[in-house]
Amino acid sequence: MNATKDFFMMLSQNKALNGAAKRWGLKLGAQSVVAGTTIEEMVESIRKLNAEGISATIDNLGEFVFEKEEALQAKQQILEVIDAIHQHQLDAHISLKPTQLGLDIDYKFCLENLRDIVAKAHDYTIFVNFDMEDHSHLQPSFDILEELHQDYDNIGTVIQAYFFRAEEDLEKYKNYRLRIVKGAYKEPAELAYQEKAEIDANYIQLIEYHLLHGKFTSIATHDHHVINHVLQFVNEHNIPNSQFEFQMLYGFRKELQLELAKKGYNFCTYVPFGNDWYGYFMRRLAERPQNLNLVVRQTFNK
Ligand code: FDA
Helix, strand or coil: CHHHHHHHHHHHCCHHHHHHHCCCCCCCCHHHCCCCCCHHHHHHHHHHHHHCCCEEEEEECCCCCCCHHHHHHHHHHHHHHHHHHHHCCCCEEEEECHHHHCCCCCHHHHHHHHHHHHHHHHHCCCCEEECCCCHHHHHHHHHHHHHHHCCCCCEEEEEECCECCHHHHHHHCCCCEEEEECCCCCCCCCCECCCHHHHHHHHHHHHHHHHHHCCCEEEECCCHHHHHHHHHHHHHCCCCHHHEEEEEECCCCHHHHHHHHHCCCCEEEEEEECCCCHHHHHHHHHHCHHHHHHHHHHHHCC
């Protein structure tokens, strides 16, 4: 199983394939988990979700950008997404990756790009979530978040439960709106739990702590064991529905997404769109090779 995971992780980081895929259009079954390549297609998908009582967090796909021009282009696209949310009155907010806005190029350059995005979103009272990437980007992403939080309150981030430092980060940022996840990247054993049972146990612990002591909590998982545990926990501790939401990725466990929304829980779907879909898609295959079923179905049901 680990060999399969490593294989898809390796593919996700392959620069040549990432570059080439931008010219392919959505292929390999990615269309079942990516909501189109244009703003119009994305808006249409979100309108449908909103009609079902589900909000959205929009990811204009892109990461590991090494050219200033590409980062500025990504910023422009995200500003257009913010305009689209406002113009179409979508129940939606933004998710973005700091490396897409130039974190690997220059810290200050990235900070200013993010400031422009957060400031515009602030004008429209739209929330912006910083996705968290691999360990090498963790601290600078938190640093940018802290700097911007001095001027803007419409930002939050992600805590990845596989990191040993996650508990400390959760405590430090407990007054931020946080999304808590297990963690999607391949991380070294000196920094992160490697065993699923250890990650799951830490995940539950972090969620419980933030529900009891923190601000709004986004519980982002497809794991029904975790979801059932949370439902029992909030019931036992009289935690109101207004204090948390569940999140899942677009195209995954749609029936469960609808079921939770229908039961009155806040539900938010993570909606990725755009040409830069390849790395995102390969990480989903690495997480759960059964997701290959999606690919096979998509390939044969044209
Ligand atoms: P996991 O993959 O551990 O599966 C546990 C169990 O759940 C499975 O054994 C199975 O029973 C069930 N299950 C899972 N998927 C299923 C499916 N598709 N169908 C049926 N059953 C299924 N990571 C990161 O590092 N940084 C980030 O910023 C984010 N952001 C983010 C946002 C959102 C909205 C989500 C949902 C996830 C992320 N992640 C992330 C990814 C996250 O860290 C993690 O890698 C994946 O969510 C996979 O872990 P799960 O908790 O979903 O279940």
